[in-house]
Amino acid sequence: MENLEKEGKIFPQFSSPTMSRQELLNPAGLRIDGRRVTELRKIKCKPSVLRQADGSAYIEQGNTKCLAAVYGPREPRLKSQIIHDKANINVELSYAPFSTSERKKRAKTDKRILEIASAVKQTFEPVILANLFPRSQIDIYLQILQFDGGTVQICINAATMALIDAGVPMRDYVCACTAGYFENEPVLDLNNTEESSDSPELTVAILPKSGKVTLLQMESRLQVEKFESVMNLATEGCKAIYKILDKSIRDNMKDAISNTIKFYCNVSTLLKEAEKLHYYDEADSESNDEESDEYQEFESENSICCSEQNYQPSSSQPNNSNISIITTLILIIGIFLGIFTLLRPNFSYWIACLSW
Amino acid sequence: MQTLISHSERDYILHGVESNLRADGRGRLDYRQVTFETGLISQCSGSARCRLGEGTDVLVGVKVEIGQIEVDGAEEVVNDKKAKRGRVVCNVECSPIASQQFAGRGAEDYNNELTQIMELIFNGPQAGIDLEKLCIVPGIWRDVIHYNIVVAHNRYHAEQVLDYAGNILDTIFLTTRAALYNTRVPKTIVQEVEGMMEIEVLDDVQEAERIVGWEQIPIAVTLNKIGSRHIIDATPLEELATEAKLLVSVNKQGKICGMQKSGEGSIEPSLLNEMIQTGRTIGQKIIEAFDVRLREEEVESLKSSSRGGGQINIQKLGFFAAT
Numbered sequence: 087m088e089n090l091e092k093e094g095k096i097f098p099q100f101s102s103p104t105m106s107r108q109e110l111l112n113p114a115g116l117r118i119d120g121r122r123v124t125e126l127r128k129i130k131c132k133p134s135v136l137r138q139a140d141g142s143a144y145i146e147q148g149n150t151k152c153l154a155a156v157y158g159p160r161e162p163r164l165k166s167q168i169i170h171d172k173a174n175i176n177v178e179l180s181y182a183p184f185s186t187s188e189r190k191k192r193a194k195t196d197k198r199i200l201e202i203a204s205a206v207k208q209t210f211e212p213v214i215l216a217n218l219f220p221r222s223q224i225d226i227y228l229q230i231l232q233f234d235g236g237t238v239q240i241c242i243n244a245a246t247m248a249l250i251d252a253g254v255p256m257r258d259y260v261c262a263c264t265a266g267y268f269e270n271e272p273v274l275d276l277n278n279t280e281e282s283s284d285s286p287e288l289t290v291a292i293l294p295k296s297g298k299v300t301l302l303q304m305e306s307r308l309q310v311e312k313f314e315s316v317m318n319l320a321t322e323g324c325k326a327i328y329k330i331l332d333k334s335i336r337d338n339m340k341d342a343i344s345n346t347i348k349f350y351c352n353v354s355t356l357l358k359e360a361e362k363l364h365y366y367d368e369a370d371s372e373s374n375d376e377e378s379d380e381y382q383e384f385e386s387e388n389s390i391c392c393s394e395q396n397y398q399p400s401s402s403q404p405n406n407s408n409i410s411i412i413t414t415l416i417l418i419i420g421i422f423l424g425i426f427t428l429l430r431p432n433f434s435y436w437i438a439c440l441s442w
Numbered sequence: 443m444q445t446l447i448s449h450s451e452r453d454y455i456l457h458g459v460e461s462n463l464r465a466d467g468r469g470r471l472d473y474r475q476v477t478f479e480t481g482l483i484s485q486c487s488g489s490a491r492c493r494l495g496e497g498t499d500v501l502v503g504v505k506v507e508i509g510q511i512e513v514d515g516a517e518e519v520v521n522d523k524k525a526k527r528g529r530v531v532c533n534v535e536c537s538p539i540a541s542q543q544f545a546g547r548g549a550e551d552y553n554n555e556l557t558q559i560m561e562l563i564f565n566g567p568q569a570g571i572d573l574e575k576l577c578i579v580p581g582i583w584r585d586v587i588h589y590n591i592v593v594a595h596n597r598y599h600a601e602q603v604l605d606y607a608g609n610i611l612d613t614i615f616l617t618t619r620a621a622l623y624n625t626r627v628p629k630t631i632v633q634e635v636e637g638m639m640e641i642e643v644l645d646d647v648q649e650a651e652r653i654v655g656w657e658q659i660p661i662a663v664t665l666n667k668i669g670s671r672h673i674i675d676a677t678p679l680e681e682l683a684t685e686a687k688l689l690v691s692v693n694k695q696g697k698i699c700g701m702q703k704s705g706e707g708s709i710e711p712s713l714l715n716e717m718i719q720t721g722r723t724i725g726q727k728i729i730e731a732f733d734v735r736l737r738e739e740e741v742e743s744l745k746s747s748s749r750g751g752g753q754i755n756i757q758k759l760g761f762f763a764a765t
Contacts, residue, residue: 136539138541138607178538232484
């Protein structure tokens with residue numbers, strides 16, 4: 087079955103696993119998974135996948151899968167985490183035990199995991215408008231379901247989508263991408279095998295519209311002359327990822343809006359049906375007036391999906407409308423008198439004389 | 443942050459249950475709709491994801507690995523048996539994605555509790571899995587008790603709870619059943635080379651076998667006692683209003699494979715009997731319906747793969763399915 091086509095082999099415990107020195111780039115210019123040097127892995131993403139969370143997103147980059155959930159802004163759980171003038175951003179990352187080819191349960195307090203979580207937090211701190219929510223907390227929970235290289239980049243991309251889905255105000259998207267350098271060529275979007283080899287690896291996160299860099303990580307050696315080309319390649323990769331994420335979010339928004347409009351149309355048709363059954367009694371006829379205006383507005387704007395019948399306001403209104411005109415006139419006169427009294431204190435004296 | 447329930451809500455639920463009408467319109471013994479999918483994670487030997495209603499979401503990954511048989515030097519007879527079997531190790535993790543209360547270290551106790559319940563039910567003959575088939579080389583005793591050079595398959599499940607809306611345990615068991623149905627154990631060949639055992643694991647996907655005895659795997663039904671009646675498949679509010687919970691684990695034949703009572707209240711013996719019987723009947727019905735759909739799903743996925751020409755990956759919906 088397809089689900090057993092995996093890269094790692096199962097090794098018996100008493101013979102050491104043999105690491106074959108694979109060619110990362112074959113002479114034809116193709117990498118191990120058949121990509122070219124400047125090709126991103128296939129990205130599939132979807133926002134709003136969870137019901138409980140304020141915002142959520144699921145993203146797949148090649149074989150790496152990540153699920154992100156955002157809760158907030160809300161009251162901080164620990165009093166010690168309250169910051170008086172902005173929101174506290176809390177990031178928690180966890181790997182599922184079945185995410186790697188060897189089953190390994192990693193504790194939540196594993197140093198490497200904490201480091202990645204801290205990097206993600208620092209990436210988002212300047213981007214989220216945290217000073218709009220003082221004394222509150224924004225939680226970002228990330229779960230890696232399958233791992234094939236590029237943890238930091240996929241966490242940042244997933245967190246961006248989840249934050250947008252949650253409606254947390256941000257200055258711009260944050261898109262991240264990795265790049266490396268082997269066989270004298272800069273290479274985009276490394277997978278696990280390429281990362282574990284000796285080649286340098288650079289992770290970059292940028293704000294696509296301005297091109298500003300919010301995260302830059304490199305833990306290996308790279309010559310300074312080559313750095314610029316690798317950096318440029320990674321930036322291009324980020325911009326490509328930005329387009330994909332943006333499209334996915336807009337498509338999801340369109341679906342959500344059209345569903346909402348259909349819902350309201352259904353509600354308005356139901357209310358009309360109820361009205362025909364004289365569901366409202368005479369005492370509420372004034373309020374009826376306002377609602378009927380709203381229905382007519384709705385119908386004119388959304389003529390595509392709303393029903394055919396025209397709504398006729400009921401004709402038993404004349405007495406009520408006369409009374410309402412008189413009361414509004416009296417109110418207006420009263421208000422004018424009041425204003426004059428305030429502006430010209432002598433005027434009150436005149437009114438008092440007149441009344442006598 | 444603990445979720446709270448007010449007295450009026452509790453009363454509302456109590457009276458509703460007595461009149462056989464719950465907040466979402468279900469009767470006392472109605473289950474929510476179960477949606478599942480298998481084979482989502484390519485790096486696992488088997489995986490499944492199951493969603494109950496629109497809430498509770500559980501993802502299970504099963505990994506088959508070779509491990510050593512651990513013999514703890516007790517009596518010879520017991521060790522003999524142990525030496526011929528594989529092992530099942532379970533691990534449950536509630537992620538903070540599911541609920542705010544699981545963030546940080548809040549989930550630790552709950553994870554341990556759930557893991558213990560699973561281990562209780564899955565390790566042992568009642569689990570139905572033929573553990574002896576998982577054994578590669580039975581125990582060879584060099585010296586009397588302690589020495590061992592034996593190897594066996596271990597199986598690890600890891601359950602991830604992704605979304606919480608009540609009734610986690612039932613969902614976990616259902617998902618595990620689906621994942622174990624989906625799991626394939628790779629074939630191994632044992633060769634004796636110069637006195638040393640060499641084990642070769644065949645990577646051939648076609649040769650991998652299904653786990654023997656998967657149909658006997660039990661599922662769990664959680665019954666909640668509210669007032670003097672019991673309900674199944676509770677939502678979070680209903681769970682807060684329960685006095686006592688009974689977990690009944692039942693297999694295809696209707697045999698009970700495990701039971702656990704939790705909660706602060708107590709259950710009268712007559713009600714207890716009734717609850718067990720209800721758990722049994724409902725459990726059996728669920729297993730039947732679930733198995734039918736499991737087989738259908740596998741047939742469909744095989745069809746789509748053969749249509750695609752074998753090499754192409756099946757496009758599993760996974761999280762991309764409409765919520």
